[in-house]
Amino acid sequence: MDALISAAKHIEHYYLTGTLKGNIGLSGSVNVHGEDVMQMDQIAQEITIHYLQASGRVIHAISEEANKIIPISLDGRYFVYFDPLDGSSNVPHGLPVGFMFGVARKNLDGPEDNHLRAGKDYIAAGMFVIPTGTFTLALRDAGTWRFHLDETMEFVRPTRMNLPDEPKSWELSFNSANRLTYSKSVQDWIGQNETKYAFRYIGALAADFHRTISNGGMFMYPAIINHPDPKKNRPDGKLRLMYEAAVVALICQEAGGSAVDESGNLILEIQPKEPHQTTALYVGSKPLVENITQALMLAKSVAN
Ligand code: AHM
Ligand code: MG
Numbered sequence: 615m616d617a618l619i620s621a622a623k624h625i626e627h628y629y630l631t632g633t634l635k636g637n638i639g640l641s642g643s644v645n646v647h648g649e650d651v652m653q654m655d656q657i658a659q660e661i662t663i664h665y666l667q668a669s670g671r672v673i674h675a676i677s678e679e680a681n682k683i684i685p686i687s688l689d690g691r692y693f694v695y696f697d698p699l700d701g702s703s704n705v706p707h708g709l710p711v712g713f714m715f716g717v718a719r720k721n722l723d724g725p726e727d728n729h730l731r732a733g734k735d736y737i738a739a740g741m742f743v744i745p746t747g748t749f750t751l752a753l754r755d756a757g758t759w760r761f762h763l764d765e766t767m768e769f770v771r772p773t774r775m776n777l778p779d780e781p782k783s784w785e786l787s788f789n790s791a792n793r794l795t796y797s798k799s800v801q802d803w804i805g806q807n808e809t810k811y812a813f814r815y816i817g818a819l820a821a822d823f824h825r826t827i828s829n830g831g832m833f834m835y836p837a838i839i840n841h842p843d844p845k846k847n848r849p850d851g852k853l854r855l856m857y858e859a860a861v862v863a864l865i866c867q868e869a870g871g872s873a874v875d876e877s878g879n880l881i882l883e884i885q886p887k888e889p890h891q892t893t894a895l896y897v898g899s900k901p902l903v904e905n906i907t908q909a910l911m912l913a914k915s916v917a918n
Pocket of ligand 2: 678697699700701858
């Protein structure tokens with residue numbers, strides 16, 4: 615955990631100062647000093663790998679920024695799944711991005727060494743909202759906690775997070791520009807429910823979900839199945855199961871909520887088949903997630 619916290623602080627510092635130093639740009643571009651500029655997500659990746667290696671406690675990592683599983687320390691005990699800079703469309707604007715991670719423990723009982731773990735097997739999951747200095751951490755069976763970075767760069771003031779029961783503060787969060795590409799049942803559900811709640815969308819999962827955990831409601835990234843250009847359909851959703859969806863699902867469960875995919879399966883029960891697989895995601899307050907699950911299941915049974 616120390617390695618992940620150190621990486622997040624380092625990324626936060628880089629994000630805050632990088633723009634001023636002219637160090638943030640598109641890969642292949644050149645900064646004011648005529649030097650090659652690295653993309654911020656590549657920098658964040660290198661920073662994270664550095665700290666994971668230095669800890670000596672991680673055997674393998676899976677990162678959004680690497681196609682293959684990354685071997686770290688042969689005698690490490692933990693698997694780490696992470697996205698070092700999620701929501702990169704916000705980078706050129708200096709707006710919030712996420713550093714998201716899940717941690718599972720290597721099986722010490724036998725030769726089984728499966729690094730592809732379902733979210734229910736994570737022992738911890740967390741998200742830093744960079745550069746706001748907030749960190750939300752779920753420990754399995756021990757709750758969800760939010761920390762704030764103080765002026766000495768320590769994460770302090772842990773507060774236990776519980777989704778509010780009262781719908782008064784609930785918000786919906788989804789990319790409204792995509793709504794006509796969703797299934798008919800999801801479009802209908804939105805039509806029947808959207809005026810009951812406030813709507814917010816920042817475009818970085820950690821930042822949007824940060825609000826969901828505080829205010830309640832639901833974040834969703836549904837399957838895209840009705841795109842006018844069928845090549846742009848995403849029947850399996852956009853978000854990555856292992857280091858995006860399962861991370862927010864565990865955080866949500868430990869705060870009293872739940873998360874499902876397009877078929878109404880619990881996100882935490884999905885056994886990944888490959889490191890970068892994607893899923894549709896509906897995550898937030900239980901009554902809303904249960905309600906949309908019914909709509910999804912009904913649509914499925916009618917279709918069959
Ligand atoms: P990325 O990993 O390429 O940055 O994409 C993930 C991000 C999430 O943070 C966010 O919730 C979602 O993509 C936004 O997608 P869209 O721009 O389609 O609304
Ligand atoms: Mg991402």
